[in-house]
Amino acid sequence: MVTSLAPEPLLALAVTVTSEQQVDSVLQSIVQGLASQSGVALARIWLVPSPDFSDSTVSDPPDCLCLAASAGTPIKSPGEDWCFLHGYFARVPFNVGKVGQVAANRHPILVEDVSAQNDWIVRPDWARREEIRSFAGHPLMFRDKLLGVIAVFSRQPLGQQEFTWLGLFANQAAVAIANARAEEALQSSERNLSAIIDTIPTLAWCNLPDGSNEFLNKGWHEYTGLSPEESHGWGWQVAFHREDLPPLMEKWQKMLVSGEPDEIEARLRRHDGVYR
DSSP: OOOSOOHHHHHHHHHHHHTOOSHHHHHHHHHHHHHTSTTEEEEEEEEOOOTTOTTOOTTSOTTEEEEEEEEEOOSSOTTOOTTOOOSTTSEEETTSHHHHHHHHHTOOEEESOTTTSGGGOSOHHHHHHTTOOEEEEEEEEETTEEEEEEEEEESSOOOHHHHHHHHHHHHHHHHHHHHHHHHHHHHHHHHHHHHHHHHSSSOOEEEOTTSOEEEEOHHHHHHHOOOHHHHTTTGGGGGBOTTTHHHHHHHHHHHHHHOOOOOOOOOBBOTTSOBO
């Protein structure tokens, strides 16, 4: 009997999603990769509302899931867009339906035969029309924290083996989502820090031990008249007086070797050519 969710493509998909660094990219890779598996009709991810989930709002309660990604291929529902994230299933309260039960209990649910267990199906007419045979839902857990729920609707039967494989994949998917969130938070912090440094009323920069620059704030560029491209790497040195640069670099090297703080004065050229 042909079944959905073979281990090899799920492993390959896990490798793909863990390489993504943006949450949206991770979510889309997951649902699109699952939806491309043999027999899978629809794959969806709901997430618990959080500040880093752009589709959640302040009015979303903490015990409610928000639909974050969806992909699938309808065969008998012309005009339906299964990537659509709004509508009846955009918000799913905990304990409501099979997806809400997965979130509330943090326990996976497998419906092997939808026709025999149709009490789990909110839209039995849709399931019959689209020839849905099985449903599998797993909680997305990271360090004992619920991130959301991943769900698959399959036109081919899902058994315990496929259910287990999907669970293993869900574990990797949760790690990928958490890592992408951490990366986005880090990038946001760096942007905020750069914005703060750009607004301070002084020239600020950071150089690497070899002398090439790592960061120059807006005040530096406005004062010297040098663009980021002109200042990149060693370009910053052109802003210093040519008589002051050698002792400046010599003192710098001594500070690096000794590890002790020190100071030195050097003339810096203003954008109008005047050295101060």
